[in-house]
Amino acid sequence: MSQGEKFTKTKKIGIVLIEVLLYHLSLLLSFYIRYEGNIPMYNYKAYVNSSIYILMLFILLNLLFGVYILYNKSITDFFYLTLIIQIIMTVSIMALTFFGRWFTFPRSVIFISLIVSSIILFVWRVAVYKIYERFSGSKKVMIVGNEIDIKNAIFNIGNAKSKRHIVKYAIVSNYYYNVEKNLEKVDIVYIASDIYEEEKLKIYNLLVSKRKKLFLTTSFENLLLVKPNIMNIEDESIIEVSNFEISSEDNLIKRLIDIVFSLVLIVVASPIMLITALLVKLTSEGPVLYKQVRITKDGKDFNVLKFRSMSATAEKESGPVLASSNDARVTTVGKYIRSLRVDELPQLFNVLIGDMSVVGPRPERPFFVDQFKKENPHYYLRHNVRAGITGYAQVYGKYASDFNSKLNFDLLYIKKYSLLLDIKIMLQTIKILFDKVSSKGLDEEEQEKNKDIPSNIIYLD
Structure with missing residues (x-):
């Protein structure tokens, strides 16, 4: 240290x-x-x-x-x-x-x-x-990778609340040459893409020798090395990679806490749920509760419960569609209960019966799960734990984050799991209720990400 x-x-x-x-x-x-x-x-x-x-x-x-x-x-x-x-x-x-x-x-x-x-x-x-x-000052960052990943990284760093990190260089080819040539002008090198192993190791060695900070993505390869167990066999040190799962002991404690917490919160939140139910019923046609098939632990189906925030025929013609900002399907009352996350309260009953946990990856619909599995072979790993009302991705990410980004958050949560982490996530969920950035729509986010690399960043190839 x-x-x-x-x-x-x-x-x-x-x-x-x-x-x-x-x-x-x-x-x-x-x-x-x-x-x-x-x-x-x-x-x-x-x-x-x-x-x-x-x-x-x-x-x-x-x-x-x-x-x-x-x-x-x-x-x-x-x-x-x-x-x-x-x-x-x-x-x-x-x-x-x-x-x-x-x-x-x-x-x-x-x-x-x-x-x-x-x-x-x-x-x-x-x-x-x-x-x-x-x-503390700002830290100059050099981003290394392909153009798509660099744009995403620039967008995320540029939209961070704190302006501590400032992107100065974007390197899309000749990685080692350009890193070595411009290394003294930056404080941090962020490798945002998967690059050839030989060139990557050369960059690692260079950064270590020059005492520069290295940022890496939460790719599957990098996530594997989170929370390792160091073993010594004779005169050889070995890194034992931990799996993407929660131990049976931790899982039992987590389930007991879920039961107690959901029971207490159902009692405390019952007046809010009653008022919400009346508002939904009086302001739009259709049922008060909305049931939808989602996927939880071990890939099992269950009916997630929510207060209905959209019209009863929202997807009759369109089929399954991801929510976006200014969604025309959302009712007037629905806008408010969604912004305050009140529509999620009936999921406490899902927690009580064991379909969900208080903290865990947000459950997705089978239609999107099948689609995401085709695009990312590691997507199934998030189903090693129960789906949650809130989660690591909801606290540290954004509502509009794409499924790959959310998956990385979910896998990081499973790797880092502890009772203390669950408590932190539950408490910090209170804060994101006030955070408008976390509920920014998917369409807005994509428009920003698709813009060209800003002119103040030096582009090297």
């Missing part, structure tokens, strides 16, 4: 400690505001006794929401993250003080602290982000 990496971690630890202090001070300030400076000791003592648990929960939530990962954030992200986390903290403190028997912790202080802490932490995080942008 380089000194730079150690320093980065040291800075992050420092940021976490300062945030804990700021949150502690915001709670003290809330007491001061509530009691105008004359804080009753028995009320304050309830906070003192519960403070260690409150501050630990604060750190845990911020880590799970990825607050301290700065490279892929925008100021808007920090606003939403801060607000969401502080709302969760407010509810959690009330629950904690109830179960911990700290009844003298004033509810008024907790609600005041929601506003005070949100403002203080947001201002602090914006300041940290601005300092990060100023001193």
